[in-house]
Amino acid sequence: MTSSVKIDKRTVRIGTRKSQLALVQTYWVKAELEKHFPDISFEVEEMSTKGDKILDVPLAKIGDKGLFTKELEVGMLNHTTDFAVHSLKDLPTNLPEGLMLGCVTKRVDPADALVVNQKHQDKQLETLPAGSVIGTSSLRRLAQLRHHFPQLEFKDIRGNVNTRLAKLDAGEYDAIILAVAGLQRLDMGDRIHQHISSDISLHAVGQGALGIECRAGDREILKILKALEDADSCDRALAERAFLRELEGGCQVPIGVNTQIENDQLTLIGMVASLDGQQLLKDSVRGNKNESEKLGVELAGKLKEQGAGEILAKIFAEVGRG
Structure with a gap:
């Protein structure tokens, strides 16, 4: 069913990171909006962010709250794009002047997932041998897992999901922690070995939802984004x-x-x-x-x-x- 909102024919440009997950999420948004607004042309503009370029330093040490968003935000402020699609967990809580959170999509499973090396297929997080090396780039996951499993060892891991899985499969890690939502969106749900209980690991703010950022007060774009609001x-x-x-x-x-x-x-x-x-x-x-x-x-x-x-x-x- 199409929206009753009347919009003049035009082109709407969507900003996104170039990572595989970001593109999957953005093209999902594009496809959903095309169902509601068949008379609008939606185009995707791919950009590289600072967080995508610096892969040899732990995220927490780079020291920039807009690691995965700043370049996309410049695009909107310069009117080269109309809105940007983010994993909501990556979107800072304080946005630049002139921008706003225009839409939050329906949230999928926000849990963290344990993904294991083949040799640990018979193990759960609770039964991994002492000294097992767990890969995560998240201080949130690190702190909670250290609290519950002090016998395990933890090592930083960077790169996109495919890169992290390759490092795991090559034996650099015994297990890694990823978001359930990201794996499912990439059709890699079969790699989820264990959904980690919220009793062990509370998830990141916004995890599992997409946050669509746009220019503050852009009524036309806000009307369009309303179609995806949950x-x-x-x-x-x-x-x-x-x-x-x-x-x-x-x-x-x-x-x-x-x-x-x-x-x-x-x-x-x-x-x-x-x-x-x-x-x-x-x-x-x-x-x-x-x-x-x-x-x-x-x-x-x-x-x-x-x-x-x-x-x-x-x-x-x-x-x-x-």
């Missing part, structure tokens, strides 16, 4: 992003979340941990989903009272405000 996913994302923003956390800090909506009530669980996993604070709030951002701020305040600020200050001193 209300519950948006409410959950706004709560999570408000929580992260209030803690002044960038994408590369050990902050995890989980949200659920039931009968218009939103439950938000949040976690802050030290890099070594020795300190891990977790709490939750519940309230009306229409006050999602207020709930995020409230939960951040509860964790600050428990010492989250001190934990994050130490991390910022060690790795910078990435």
